[in-house]
Amino acid sequence: MIEKENWIGLANYVNLFKDPRFLNSIRVTLQYVVLSVPLKLAFALFIAFLLTRPSKAVSFYRSLYYLPSLIGGSVAVALVWKELFARKGLINSILGDLGIHAINWFGNMSTAKWPIILMTVWQFGSSMLIFAAGLKEIPTSYYEAAKIDGANGWQSFWKITMPCLSPIILFNLIMQLISSFMVFTQAFVITQGGPNDATMYYALYVYKQGIQTRNMGYASAMSWVMLVIMSVVTAIVFKTSNHWVFKESEG
């Protein structure tokens, strides 16, 4: 059972910043966020853009691409993922056919993060749907006018699509930032934080300290620090958004 709490002042916070495992968990979590979020959003935007074509098959394709997001949070998919990247798993056998040496994905500190990042990117479906809805809102007359002025596809993408879509990019960015800071189930099922803490993400470490080791005060302090880190990151994104989010009035 949990012991009665004693008032210990700021000791938990002082200890936190002396704890190398805690500092490591911040580092690997930031690394995960920085690698997975942009990849996921780029992919979501790319597919959403491809699916703007007027075609009867588009809604079928959209469901197809949404499917991973629908089931991706489940334990079942995480277990499948673990087998795909196993030593003699499917991914290694494909790499073998391409003449690349088999990789011990989960045995290596530098490679263990990639299956988890790929799994996150794979679930780009809901960001894609939101992008798709945003793309539909851009008036076609903008593109027609640009075409008359001699703009090619690439130019109209950067000068029309991206600015018009920037508020939605901001929304998706914030949503994905918040959720990827909290990565838990995939890492818990697939790597258990290993090897050697290479995927010991923040939420996983909170769980380990709080529920498994019964260090409740320490884990609560970690939760607070997490909230501060997330607020700071979100605030920074909002601040910079003044420079890249397009507002109608400033046209």
Place this chain on the structure above:
Amino acid sequence: MKVRKSITTILYHVFIAALGFIMVYPVLWMISGSLKDNSEILSGSLNLIPPNWRWDNFSRGWAGFGKITFTTYFKNSLIITTIATLGTVISSSLIAYALSRIPFRGRKFWFTLMIGTMLLPGQVVMIPQYLIYNRIGWVGTPLPLIVPHFFGAPFFIYMMMQFMAGIPRELDEAAIIDGCSKYSVFSKVIFPLLKPSLISTIIIQFYWKWDDYMGPMLYLGKPASYTVSIAVKLFADATSKTDYGAMFAMSTLSMIPVFLIFLIFNRYLVDGISTSGLKG
């Protein structure tokens, strides 16, 4: 010109379909894995058609662990998910109605507070919540997984408020003139008109709850009260050799309710997510 256009169209469809196939491949591989034997699964073969169909994976998997079969796990999951989803729909729609239609003191304050909790991820409050549930003796029971849903879910409240903004106030006023109270305006006017939003809520809440792993893992103590997501994970935790065929068989079954709901309500779901996202 016309030929070139149709070639691009064909290339487009080939590309999108091929990429889509790669996307769903892991799911197809899991389904086919549920009918393969262990050695075939572990050989890393790309093959989606099992060489010999092992239907016994399903019966072996369904047998479960220590005399508790998947009948129990599915029943537990269904009960928790259904009650929690109902709770979310009822409480969130009531709260959304109050916050968007009924003037009362401190409305703005409560609204801001609710939006604030929306930005607070579950993992941050995991430890304090656990301590509170522990203090009131709910740890080891399914209550922490069900009861909070009867107090509204900010994400859905906000989504419904966005939807209610589109329902003309004249309808409320007309109903009041006809003698409706605040309560019957809700039950007779607002609630029926809210249908598309309610459907999105049901679907999203259902599959969040069905797939939830952390909650059941934290709070469910007895193996007889485990949900499907916990039980599927037990295959991988087994101290002896993992029975991959059985694990994939039960993983496949565990996804059926979500697939069914997705197939039936696909159109509503896509619309619901896109609009709630945009207005957020």
